Amino acid sequence: MSLMLEMMILSIFAMGYDICLGYTDQCSLGHSLFFGVGAYGIVLPVLHFNVGLWLALLIALAVTFVFAFLEGLISVRLSEAYFVIITAIFFFIFFLLALSMTWLTGGDDGLSVQIPPVDLGFATFSIYNRLVNFYFVLFFLVATYIILTRIVNSPLGKVFISIRENQERATFLGYNVFRYKLAAFVLSALFAGLSGALYAIRLRYGNADFFSFTWSVNPIIWSLLGGMGTLVGPCIGVVILSLFQYYVSGWWSQYLIIVGVLLIIVLRVSPKGIMGYFRSKTEERRWKKVQA
Numbered sequence: 001m002s003l004m005l006e007m008m009i010l011s012i013f014a015m016g017y018d019i020c021l022g023y024t025d026q027c028s029l030g031h032s033l034f035f036g037v038g039a040y041g042i043v044l045p046v047l048h049f050n051v052g053l054w055l056a057l058l059i060a061l062a063v064t065f066v067f068a069f070l071e072g073l074i075s076v077r078l079s080e081a082y083f084v085i086i087t088a089i090f091f092f093i094f095f096l097l098a099l100s101m102t103w104l105t106g107g108d109d110g111l112s113v114q115i116p117p118v119d120l121g122f123a124t125f126s127i128y129n130r131l132v133n134f135y136f137v138l139f140f141l142v143a144t145y146i147i148l149t150r151i152v153n154s155p156l157g158k159v160f161i162s163i164r165e166n167q168e169r170a171t172f173l174g175y176n177v178f179r180y181k182l183a184a185f186v187l188s189a190l191f192a193g194l195s196g197a198l199y200a201i202r203l204r205y206g207n208a209d210f211f212s213f214t215w216s217v218n219p220i221i222w223s224l225l226g227g228m229g230t231l232v233g234p235c236i237g238v239v240i241l242s243l244f245q246y247y248v249s250g251w252w253s254q255y256l257i258i259v260g261v262l263l264i265i266v267l268r269v270s271p272k273g274i275m276g277y278f279r280s281k282t283e284e285r286r287w288k289k290v291q292a
Helices: 002-021 032-049 053-075 080-100 130-152 155-165 167-172 177-203 214-226 232-246 255-269 273-291
Strands: none
Touching: 002 130, 002 177, 002 214, 002 232, 032 053, 032 080, 032 177, 032 214, 053 080, 053 177, 130 155, 130 177, 155 167, 155 177, 167 177, 214 232, 214 255, 214 273, 232 255, 232 273, 255 273
């Protein structure tokens, strides 16, 4: 159950991140900032102001939106390596602030919090119940998939794809590329913040490590391994990496070496990841049927 919860929560992060990387070709190295902001966005209001769970989630998303919008105004104007560098600088600054501002974040020790119950109006359920926690996270996972699927299949999603394929041509056709890339960046950050909030709810805890480099690199690995430009692909990457972390790390602490070798093999066979490989094979079969 614990493993399933973690994979579902991180799949929300992965799908959201792929909107940024896989659909608009923005390789952010600073999404741990939004993951951490989402986590503390729910921990601090509950801890200090005793707000309900739904209001705390709304606050976490609102704060994440503000951070993402302000950072996006600066970073999205840049391209390629400059974008990667500036997003990394942002996360590193806030990681150091989270470590040093122990009066607010608890630093390395973190902050523990008593999570309020899930109030549905007609009934109240304790989030400490495993099944309630499971279905609570499952609801957000399904909602995330439905929302993002509708977005990527909408005209907005088609513009995202056109920017990824040829940014200059999209500009020539009259699209304001900066605004669309900013929209994708903020949308991606919101789901990273939601994932961070759900992760903090699961752990009943938040600490400065949520801003760390690990949470910035992991979504890139998930997307590359599972397949960019798909919503299912990054989730496959989450499942693979989580299984390695839970089981392989038990008998070999340097399990990331195996992950690295696996990533190299996958990208060598299919630069578009696991989902890209299966997609190409499916298209080959269809083409053979058409020729036949």
